[in-house]
Amino acid sequence: MKQKYAVRNLNLCTKDCLCLYVCPTGASDTENSIIDVDKCIGCGACADACPSKAISLVPVNYPKQQVHNNELVNKARNLTKNKAREENIASNDKSKLLVAINKSMRLVNEDLFRESGYMLPQSKNTHDLLKEINNDIAKELLKIEQND
Numbered sequence: 001m002k003q004k005y006a007v008r009n010l011n012l013c014t015k016d017c018l019c020l021y022v023c024p025t026g027a028s029d030t031e032n033s034i035i036d037v038d039k040c041i042g043c044g045a046c047a048d049a050c051p052s053k054a055i056s057l058v059p060v061n062y063p064k065q066q067v068h069n070n071e072l073v074n075k076a077r078n079l080t081k082n083k084a085r086e087e088n089i090a091s092n093d094k095s096k097l098l099v100a101i102n103k104s105m106r107l108v109n110e111d112l113f114r115e116s117g118y119m120l121p122q123s124k125n126t127h128d129l130l131k132e133i134n135n136d137i138a139k140e141l142l143k144i145e146q147n148d
């Protein structure tokens with residue numbers, strides 16, 4: 001059974017198509033630029049060939065998450081809310097400085113989410129949060145996760 005599959009970062013991709021030529025299964029040759037997970041065998045040839053380092057191999061199954069201290073998670077969650085608020089405020093202005101601040105907030109926020117266990121699809125925190133939100137989109141996401 002395959003252990004990894006390839007994902008492409010479209011922000012880095014220069015569309016020179018080298019990955020398409022080296023892929024033995026055609027998984028990289030898709031209309032929507034998303035590598036076909038079902039066809040990908042995780043050989044890594046595309047990642048080695050990509051001059052832009054736009055392709056990474058990610059594990060099919062992530063290791064079990066560490067248990068996080070609740071106090072720490074709550075603090076990270078509050079900090080995340082503040083960063084998201086700051087990001088929204090900065091996004092209302094198109095000046096170069098505020099665009100830069102906006103991007104920087106997003107990066108900090110992603111780190112915070114990752115640290116507090118919200119980034120992985122299998123994360124218990126993410127599942128709990130989706131159950132708490134409990135709207136149609138959250139229910140749909142939970143259903144997809146359960147079917148995977």
Ligand code: SF4
Nearest residue numbers: 013014016017019050
């Ligand atoms: S080799 Fe890299 S830069 Fe070229 S198309 Fe593939 S992912 Fe994009």
Ligand code: SF4
Nearest residue numbers: 023040041043044046
């Ligand atoms: S890891 Fe191998 S099979 Fe998967 S997309 Fe890249 S070259 Fe194709």
